[in-house]
Amino acid sequence: MPIQGIRTVASARNGVGAFILQCKQLDFHYCDWAGSSRGMVAYLRHHLHAFAKANPQIEIRVSPRPNKHPVIRGVFVNGREKVICVRNLEPEQIGKKANLLREASGEKLKRTTKPVTSINESVRGIWSPYHGGLNGV
């Protein structure tokens, strides 16, 4: 009996069987001297361990960036990066920005104009001039 592959009945969708977080790395950059990093330094001192413990699948890197504003850089599975400047922000605001990068897909932002978006094929199919009823001119 020849071996037959299992016929796919549905394409893989992230989150249908398993969910893989698209953000794989977060870099936290700060400056020891500048005042715009005050909130960032406080966040790294007091809140980073809780965030890192809650997200073990994200690699978290903390490194100084002297004489520059503090930033959070997110590296995503699709190879793209997103950077958010968090200068002069409070630790709570920085936590929200880190969460924003964590939940991002890594894709570019798109404007949604239709009420429903789907990656499934249309049930009606693509229109063809050679099929269907021909209208007389």
Place this chain on the structure above:
Amino acid sequence: MRPSLRLLNLEVPSLQGSRALYVCSGCRQEARPRPIAARQFLRHASNADSLSERVRRKIWGTDNPPGEKDPYGGQGVLERKFSKQQPPKQEEVAEQPEEVEDLTLTDASYEPATTWAGLERVGHLNRWNDYPRSEADTYESFAVKTKHNQKGPLSLAAHQAAVEICLMHALNKPLVSVCDVTEHEKPIFDMIYECKIQPNGEWSKALEYPNKRTQDTLAYIFEQIGAQPAAPAAEETAEDLVEASELEENGEIADEPASDSQDAPFFGYQDVQDEGFLSLPLTDAVTKFAYLKRFSQLSGHYFPDPIMQQISTVKQAVAYAQGELNKKPKKLAEYLAEDQRLLSLPNVKIFDKRRTTLHRDDEMGRKKIIEAALRARGLL
């Protein structure tokens, strides 16, 4: 066409009195003498140094060109009339012999300067910074030249300041005047070094002298500091110093440092004998100010106002000078590297240096390839 101003010929002084004859009051304002720069371009041929005369000389190539000097006819009628009334000028005639005298009076040994060095400075605005430096302009620092950071010199400075303030308290003299003498001589410092301080809470009674002679000597010496009393005699001072030197020679002063340490701070002493002065209180504002001022002068450490407010004992002042009271803030990387909560997490990496593209190439495995390519090209 000759300008109308030509008729006035304002350069001729003889016309000054006759100006009202020609010019109405309305035009008089315009007829005022012009600046020299503007008058240089007036083509008055009657003037010997006028532009037209110089052009004539240049064209003919001689100082006495032929032809009429003033092609416009010379002076006007009125000018000639008034010039006859004026006596002939004698100023120019009088000036010429002076120039000749100046030339004859020049020194034969005169040599023109080739550099500016040594020349008198002229042309300044009489401001302070235009004058050369005087003795009053020399700067002498209030504190010692070298700032002490080690524990031993700082303790010695604190001890010396405490002994001196105690002495001034006991003598009932203004405390701040101890700063008048920045550094004492070695015999005096030896006696100060020998004194001990018993922490009984009062500055005036805390000092403990090694012997009566030291007490008398120090009392006499510090009596001279500040407001000078009626000088008893200079002989006593000399006697005291002689006694002090005798003490030195007899070896009565213990822990004498090496003789080659005269230039060393605190004459080579390494540390204090007892630390009783550390518990002295600095609650009194006058004593606190005087002590911190003297300690600042001896140690080279400046005490800001907020720190001065915090300090209440001598020990705290010494601790501040040693850097224990306001330590340098630890860098965040050092703090995070010691945080056990972060160290226990496997997904957290702490770096103490900025991450560059070289680090990224190393992590991605591109560094070896890049280096190999550079070596192949002979660039590495």
